[in-house]
Amino acid sequence: MIRLEKLNKSYPMADAPVHVLRDLDLFVAEGEYAAIMGSSGSGKSTLLNVLGLLDRYDSGSYTLGDTLIRDVSEREAARLRNQYIGFVFQSFHLLPFKTATENVALPLYYAGVPRRRRNELALQMLERVGLRERADHLPNQLSGGQKQRVAIARALVTKPRLVLADEPTGALDSQTSNDIMDLLASVNADGMTVLVVTHEHDVAAKMRRVIHLVDGRIASDRIQVPS
Amino acid sequence: MIRLEKLNKSYPMADAPVHVLRDLDLFVAEGEYAAIMGSSGSGKSTLLNVLGLLDRYDSGSYTLGDTLIRDVSEREAARLRNQYIGFVFQSFHLLPFKTATENVALPLYYAGVPRRRRNELALQMLERVGLRERADHLPNQLSGGQKQRVAIARALVTKPRLVLADEPTGALDSQTSNDIMDLLASVNADGMTVLVVTHEHDVAAKMRRVIHLVDGRIASDRIQVPS
């Protein structure tokens, strides 16, 4: 599903480039469920953005399924994302003037699903994240954790083959967080490949594999028994 | 420092108002250090926004120091906030076209501190949150946890009398989170009253008092030995 070889990425800055991902090698098989951990600034979101075709890399290679991702046009990247990937952003990125339902339904709209059906699927997904009663609220009428759950629902509504979640429980209390982790475990049981960036140890403990990033390198990559 | 009596707050919505804070009674003495916990949507950010003079309430009373907060004009609220309160927002609210240093220095600018001095204080505070090397980065050139730490630095730079922090470690790994909690403990030791909304039990464990919100009411309010 995912193969990274000697991947490097830097951000240009006025005084000196910031070398964020350094010679990264990573192989993720279809259907896996892995946690990516690392301290603040270690490169987790950057890695996820590269994997999610939201940002380019400088050297090495990234192969997604059978497709080598190199010099992909914005149009082609958008097509691949819509087809393959569900992304939960660390800062949610909900459309401010659309309701929770409309935000969740958006990927279905891009996939050409007719209006009544996409509304129905969006409401079901909101139900699954415990937000049926907030269906008509705008993002600024939602709490932090509710926005996060709308972002999760949106990422899952098209049943994508690859789910990339950047700290999906960061704004959630432990009960709600458990519910979300159960939801992610169930989509993984349905066959979706799930990568979760998290800094919470009890979230990572539920996953079969834990990858640690330190200063943009993979410092450890272990299989464990999920708790 | 803070006295709430029978405080109520609702948000108007098209079909029915959302009654978020219900008959809240709360007394916080000067110099206290308390955690506010509760599930997603229970009213924590709403409570903090009322305490921070960022939002109004409907009935009951809120007294801050010697001042009854009722029908306060926007101008007067801004004056009180700048004078008294440091606020860490759940979604950071950094100015996008200002550097980390400029963002942290902003409250000092409002307080009339001359430019060289406020730059110096801002850099010291960035140092204390581990971000000296990111001083010239814009918010979109910072990781999620780095933005959070800039927001914390900004809240503390004027040594306010009251610090209101809405999930200040939500985006941080455990080591960085410990560093921030040490920083908050030290500003509390300097005499600042600190209220921290958190959903993390190990963060709440470090505080002398833990207040639990359930559906907008205070369900429990206990003193404990900090761990």
Ligand SMILES: Nc1ncnc2c1ncn2[C@@H]1O[C@H](COP(=O)(O)OP(=O)(O)OP(=O)(O)O)[C@@H](O)[C@H]1O
């Ligand atoms: N502007 C608004 N209009 C209508 N409802 C709102 C508005 N802002 C918040 N709410 C609702 O009020 C309730 C409390 O929101 P609040 O942000 O205080 O929760 P919270 O405890 O901070 O949650 P979280 O832990 O998810 O951040 C939520 O159910 C939310 O949907």
Ligand SMILES: Nc1ncnc2c1ncn2[C@@H]1O[C@H](COP(=O)(O)OP(=O)(O)OP(=O)(O)O)[C@@H](O)[C@H]1O
């Ligand atoms: N556009 C950018 N320009 C310059 N530097 C950047 C940019 N975006 C991120 N960085 C830097 O790259 C490093 C990695 O950022 P990244 O967002 O990947 O970290 P992270 O592991 O997700 O951290 P966190 O846990 O705080 O979210 C950080 O030190 C950050 O300052």
Ligand SMILES: [Mg+2]
């Ligand atoms: Mg990140």
Ligand SMILES: [Mg+2]
């Ligand atoms: Mg909140």
